[in-house]
Amino acid sequence: MAIDDLCGDSEAETPLLSETLYGVVNFKGLPVLRSTSGGWKAAAFIITVEVAERFAYYGINSNLINYLTGPLGQSTVTAAENVNLWSGTASLLPLLGAFLADSFLGRYRTIVLASLIYVLGLSLLTFSTILPVTTSDGEVARPQLIFFFFSLYLVALAQGGHKPCVQAFGADQFDVNDPEECKARSSFFNWWYFAFSAGLFVTLFILNYVQDNVGWVLGFGIPCIAMLTALVIFLIGTWTYRFSIRREERGPFLRIGRVFIVAVNNWRITPSAVTSEEEACGTLPCHGSDQFSFLNKALIASNGSKEEGEVCSAAEVEEAKAVLRLVPIWATCLIFAIVFAQSSTFFTKQGVTMDREILPGFYVPPASLQSIISLSIVLFIPIYDRIIVPVARAFTGKPSGITMLQRIGTGMLLSAISMVIAAFVEMKRLKVARDCGLIDMPNVTIPMSIWWLVPQYALFGIADVFAMVGLQEFFYDQVPQELRSVGLSLYLSIFGVGSFLSGFLISAIENVTGKDNRHSWFSSNLNRAHLDYFYALLAALSAVELSVFWFFSKSYVYKTRST
Structure with missing residues (x-):
């Protein structure tokens, strides 16, 4: 990985930074002091709402x-x-929410508005479970179905505004030009994921039990109450927040888009002319300026003039390049996203067929096994942040121990291994079903403990600590400052597109393997399905993805930072 110029050398002497922070204000638009604003004090409110x-x-x-x-x-x-379609939509809508936040509303207002829509969507979703589900002839009532999916996608819309802005707003509370706050910001992404995973563990272990054993009304109503409480807590913390001052010049989308337009218009300009201009003006001094050199043509007007408005500045060209560098990294993470989508679909359906009794008379809900992912995250993040990072830092000299791309790649490797384990466990489950004569008895519990699924879930969680947190920090850090909500929405869009690709892959395999009335890989009778083949396919695709990811990441040039 070529360059890791993130926080600077922590051992180097740095000038004393003023107590008054520049570039940020409080909610009244007044200057803020370092000691009374931002940092972990403000981040605590934001983490709570997340x-x-x-x-x-x-x-x-x-x-x-x-x-x-x-x-x-x-x-x-x-x-x-349907789950993949909804999850994909929910993960792509943050692109819209981030655009509105970074261009018009600001992150704080977007979070408040999205939270109100969230409460409305969850209220309607709860109400939809009260309506009659079936008609007198046993068919699902179409109006109820429409109302349910309307409420469901309203929640997706709210999540689209909420998700990219909350994390970006939380990271904004740390001054990257201060060595200690820069280190704290790197830890923020770790502890952010720790906190939400701890909450997720409670969600999956308790709320899924309520939904399966008490009822869906309460199971959907409790999240509604939680979201309303979160909004109140977020508003209480307003006086501690740091708000970034918006630049008065062109918006970031216009600046970056203009670079591409000017470069395309100047396609006839020769590389030698661009090089001469760079040498004459001393532009593009940073390492990596030779990447995507066709964008350097935006530095020169087609008529040879340098009047403002006809050419782009070197800083604007570097902004455009920074965004373009993200594309291959984004694309090579899609297989990881497809693998990620399986934990809430087929993993859960596997658990339904297995022996779920963990105590006499107590049966664990299949979806609650996803809490093992959260538990492994909660247990591993302190180990990573307090042990692995300091040890790695001693060897590499990097504040974060390893680079962000190395962290992501490690997570991809672990997710591939989890698919291999999942394939072997499913082979074992199918063998037990055959040996017990349960192939054509899908509603009969297979005498195989649900704990067999624990390893694949646990490894999934450890993979998330590396890949998910790494992706969050990478897409926040490597975009222009004004586009950080968009950066996080790009990270989320990986999983949105991944969910769509997962749905497409499932549909294609279903059509191919289910021809001529044969049992497909995804037969509703899982005892005649072949999820083991599907998991093996994902493991093979993950291996290919990891190779391509390594190819692009080794030549990636990290964004430089001025201090």
């Missing part, structure tokens, strides 16, 4: 497939496709 929002979101997402196949009577394949 925990509640994730509690609400995963309270729906984690058990949605069982609601669709249960009360709504959908097949396993249809339900999995």
